[in-house]
Amino acid sequence: MTDMQKLYLLVPLAPLLGAIVTGLFGRLIGRTLSHWITIAGVAVSFVASILIFQDVGRGHLYNGAVYTWLTTGDIRFEIGFLIDRLTVLMMLVVTFVSLMVHVYTIGYMHDDDGYQRFFSYISLFTFSMLMLVMANNFLQLFFGWEAVGLVSYLLIGFWFTRPTAIYANLKAFLVNRVGDFGFLLGIALILVHFGTLDYASVFARAPAMALDTMELIPGSPWLVITVICILLFIGAMGKSAQFPLHVWLPDSMEGPTPISALIHAATMVTAGIFMVARMSPLFELSETALSVILVIGAITALFMAFLGIVQNDIKRVVAYSTLSQLGYMTVALGASAYSAAIFHLMTHAFFKALLFLSAGSVIIAMHHEQDMRKMGGLRKYMPITYWCVVIGSLALSGIPPFAGFFSKDMIIDAVRDSQIPGAGFAYFAVLAGVFVTAFYSFRLLFMAFHGKPRMDHHTQSHLHESPWTVTLPLVMLAIPSIYAGWAYINPLLFGDYFGNSIAVSEVHDVIGHLREEYQHASSGQIVLHNMTKLPFFLAVLGIVSAWFLYVVRKDLPEKIATRFRAIYILLDNKYYFDKFNDWFFAGGARGIGNFFWRMGDVRIIDGLFVNGAAKVVEGFSRLVRELQSGYVYHYAFAMIFGLFVLLSISGLLNAWFIKP
DSSP states (O other), X not given: OOHHHHHHHHHHHHHHHHHHHHHHHHHHHOHHHHHHHHHHHHHHHHHHHHHHHHHHHTTOOEEEEEEEEEEETTEEEEEEEEESHHHHHHHHHHHHHHHHHHHHHHXXXXXXXXXXXXXXXXXXXXXXXXXXHHBSBHHHHHHHHHHHHHHHHHHHTSSTTOHHHHHHHHHHHHHHHHHHHHHHHHHHHHHHHHSOOBHHHHHHHGGGGTTOEEEEETTEEEEHHHHHHHHHHHHHHHHTTOTTTTTHHHHXXXXXXXXXXXXXXXXXXXXXXXXXXXXXXXHTTOHHHHHHHHHHHHHHHHHHHHHHHSOXXXXXXXXXXXXXXXXXXXXXXXXXXXHHHHHHHHHXXXXXXXXXXXXXXXXXXXXXXXXGGGOOOGGGTOHHHHHHHHHHHHHHHTOTTSHHHHHHHHHHHHHHHOOXXXXXXXXXXXXXXXXXXXXXXXXXXXXXXXXXOOSOHHHHHTXXXXXXXXXXXXXXXXXXXXXXXXXXXXXXXXSOSSGGGSOOOGGGOHHHHHHHHTTTOOHHHHHHHHTTSHHHHHHHHHHHHHHIIIIIOTTHHHHHHHHTHHHHHHHHTGGGHHHHIIIIIIHHXXXXXXXHIIIIIIIIIIIIIIHHHHHHHHHHHHHHHHHOOOOHHHHHHHHHHHHHHHHHHHHHHHHHHSOO
């Protein structure tokens, strides 16, 4: 094993070691040592990722097995790593955000009884995500996929004494099982048709199988590649919270704020985006699958953004913004703009983690009050947190030169140039989403930090900036939220950074068109060019609208809600998805369960087999009891009657069989 291969192993194993030590011996070694062990593990992973990134930049790629887990026939199930430019970018994002969250957790969870357990969980989550992004085969991908789902279940329900937290983690677990069922079927089809789970082998054979068909319904042939891609994308819909499997993500805010940043900004929810980008050689062979992705992403981007407008919980506003931005990434995938999707994944990871952790800083100061209607005027009490929220909101809204401006505008331009069916609707959705995103982002800023304080006197008297363990990660995340867009747009989008990591067919190459449009343009020139386009004006209009409604005319939002009561109720009830799921799926499952309980358990098992057998024995016993009366004349009569019957039968048989 070479030194670089040892370094590859170190990246996931360092957080795993920290998770094991802290999880098993946390109470023995104490709080301080627990958090430093897990932080050291993630820091080692981050530094190793930087070294690997530099090595990959010199052209040293790696694709190999670590060990063989199982062999059956000619099929080998292996654990292995694929280290290319897409992988190392994800490794850097995951380890950096995770490191910031680990440091932040020291300040946020310092009074919690489950302090060591929480550090163990988030370190284990980091290991799971790294195994997912570093995988070179579908077996390991599925392992990482399920592992992040399991640990997210533990983290969302971390405060297990709260019924709402238990409901939220169960909801997340069940909804993700729906997506994962499709994902597993997709992997099974790959194994059946390709005979291997190795990425490279599957990608190499895929073009030759592009026209192979299968019949899901007799007489209705489907392309095998299309079925595989749609099933894989169903898995992505669950993990990346796409409509209609989005319902778990807002409720997952019941977990502590650090996991909101870790799971819902840079890691778990982006696993689906990464997976589709990694599988680009397959998805490029199915325009049907790309069209499905495009439309689903567009619905999520626009309609989840609308829900952010009516939320009053500061974390839920950011959660719905995550849903919407994941929709933008999914739209980019559907338009074959995979590099734009990964670029937005990276920039979004920084400014969304910044917003989540800033929200947590506010919650600490407000003694765990999350209702923005009870905040206001926090700007003068929490200046560092305030400016971090300003930076995060500007980046999220797509204002130059902040990171989100570059990545979001490139997605919009890519969809504009796309010829995939559904691109027209998607373009409208992402364009309208710009205004809505800017509006709810600055609605949060103005409600929480501007105006007069609306909290009680006791809370106001104790308001102060959060400790350095909280503010330091905020500042560290604010830096890439400012510069990551203009610094990396040219290599990631217009250069050849991804190389062979991403495959795009010539007919779908919208990024190639953008490369020609922005040929030789600097980041500054891209800013000036895009500031003349509609998305920029929509973003500014959204900010101005939020300022007018929540700073100048604070009475108008309530009047608007009253005037458009039906729309407000629809949004406040989240399009009734939760109620429909509770009634149809949960209620249906309970109804089916009750039916089988009554028919199967009560009537058949208890009624027929258990009680029925007892009744047969009881009836037979009664009959025997009647026959065993104890009277001699009863027995004599029975003997005579029996003898008469036997003689009668004997006579009939003789008459039938013996001829005269």
